[in-house]
Amino acid sequence: MQHEMQVSILKELLQQLDDGMSVDAGVQYKNPTAFYTCPDQAQKEWALFFRNHPQLIGLSGDLPTPGSFVTTEDFGVPVLATRDKDGQFRAFVNACRHRGSQVATEERGEASRFICPFHNWTYSPAGKLVGIPREKDFGKIDRSCHGLIELPAVEQYGTLWVHPNAAGKLDVDTLLGDFAPEIESWDIGRLHYRGVTTMDKRLNWKLANDTFGETYHFSRLHGSTLNNIFYGDALAYEANGRNHRFVFPSRSIDLLRTLPEDQWDMEGMAVVLYYFFPNIQMTVNKENVTIFKIYPDKQDIGRSITRVCNYISPELQESMDTGARVVIDETNVYDQETREGGDEAISPEAVNEIVNSTLEQEDYYVGEMAQKTVASGALEYMVFGRNEPALHHFHTNYRDALGLPPLEQL
Ligand code: FES
Numbered sequence: 117m118q119h120e121m122q123v124s125i126l127k128e129l130l131q132q133l134d135d136g137m138s139v140d141a142g143v144q145y146k147n148p149t150a151f152y153t154c155p156d157q158a159q160k161e162w163a164l165f166f167r168n169h170p171q172l173i174g175l176s177g178d179l180p181t182p183g184s185f186v187t188t189e190d191f192g193v194p195v196l197a198t199r200d201k202d203g204q205f206r207a208f209v210n211a212c213r214h215r216g217s218q219v220a221t222e223e224r225g226e227a228s229r230f231i232c233p234f235h236n237w238t239y240s241p242a243g244k245l246v247g248i249p250r251e252k253d254f255g256k257i258d259r260s261c262h263g264l265i266e267l268p269a270v271e272q273y274g275t276l277w278v279h280p281n282a283a284g285k286l287d288v289d290t291l292l293g294d295f296a297p298e299i300e301s302w303d304i305g306r307l308h309y310r311g312v313t314t315m316d317k318r319l320n321w322k323l324a325n326d327t328f329g330e331t332y333h334f335s336r337l338h339g340s341t342l343n344n345i346f347y348g349d350a351l352a353y354e355a356n357g358r359n360h361r362f363v364f365p366s367r368s369i370d371l372l373r374t375l376p377e378d379q380w381d382m383e384g385m386a387v388v389l390y391y392f393f394p395n396i397q398m399t400v401n402k403e404n405v406t407i408f409k410i411y412p413d414k415q416d417i418g419r420s421i422t423r424v425c426n427y428i429s430p431e432l433q434e435s436m437d438t439g440a441r442v443v444i445d446e447t448n449v450y451d452q453e454t455r456e457g458g459d460e461a462i463s464p465e466a467v468n469e470i471v472n473s474t475l476e477q478e479d480y481y482v483g484e485m486a487q488k489t490v491a492s493g494a495l496e497y498m499v500f501g502r503n504e505p506a507l508h509h510f511h512t513n514y515r516d517a518l519g520l521p522p523l524e525q526l
Pocket residue numbers: 212213214215216217232233234235236237
């Protein structure tokens with residue numbers, strides 16, 4: 117992100133903290149709760165936003181070498197994504213062309229061949245059918261037209277996108293909109309995959325998504341957790357198309373008050389979170405990216421799966437693996453060996469752990485309660501405040517995409 121933009125955002129946040137006023141969208145909306153429980157609506161969402169919509173499956177670091185692969189079934193089509201021997205990112209329907217068994221059964225790994233467990237038809241990482249046992253018995257097969265079914269797949273700006281429909285269109289610049297140059301500037305393609313946490317929860321995917329839509333709850337719901345690290349009731353918000361950028365301050369932002377602006381850096385001072393319609397939340401800094409991917413359960417409207425994937429820089433990985441000191445910035449030095457640091461010091465992994473446990477035990481705890489409420493039909497609408505512009509934006513775009521009338525003002 118350009119320095120000028122960083123300074124502008126940091127100034128906006130400091131101003132809000134000084135004024136004791138959060139972001140102001142200038143309007144309040146009513147959000148009908150039926151959209152968290154309506155099965156017809158869920159069918160439309162599934163078809164439009166998941167089964168036939170480009171999906172961010174991860175970052176380049178998920179496929180670090182030729183032969184690396186990952187699999188997913190999160191959006192309805194079993195997908196096998198590979199890096200072939202030439203380094204090309206590819207995606208296929210993870211289904212054998214003989215009788216449909218999945219050819220890759222692990223979530224991730226390395227393989228020079230994918231051998232179907234049923235009758236051992238064998239495919240290359242480029243999807244070619246390269247082996248058929250006892251072909252003399254089975255009969256001749258034209259291998260050139262019985263490779264794995266290839267899906268549109270694009271690796272750009274360090275992100276990996278797949279379209280679950282073989283005939284679908286995939287244009288990453290269109291998907292990222294004006295945020296594309298900013299995403300490119302973070303250079304996240306160099307990060308290594310660190311791990312995933314899966315949360316299987318009793319709440320509709322939109323309620324899970326909504327928890328990322330404001331900082332109003334930080335000091336209340338997260339009073340003894342995230343509130344110790346971040347300020348709530350402050351938010352630098354920018355919508356762009358169906359996406360948005362959502363930046364909130366770390367408590368260390370106060371250190372900037374005594375520094376000249378040309379030395380200001382977002383790193384360690386604020387959390388930059390991008391939202392990509394419909395279901396991706398991604399926090400980004402130079403050393404550490406977390407992607408929150410939120411998926412509906414196709415059968416159960418009151419259930420969703422959140423996959424929280426972490427990626428870290430090679431330098432940070434090495435420091436952590438060797439137990440060396442982790443220097444996040446000059447104000448945030450954490451010693452892995454002694455597990456000690458200055459007042460501002462906290463390891464990135466410790467932050468990730470706090471964020472994950474907070475999301476699961478606090479955000480999704482209240483979200484599951486809200487799901488019970490909306491399922492009862494006893495609450496006609498929720499209210500989105502002036503300080504919750506990301507909720508206005510998501511639900512406005514959601515409704516627009518489904519051809520629904522706009523949200524009504526309170
Ligand atoms: S289903 Fe794959 S080899 Fe038969």
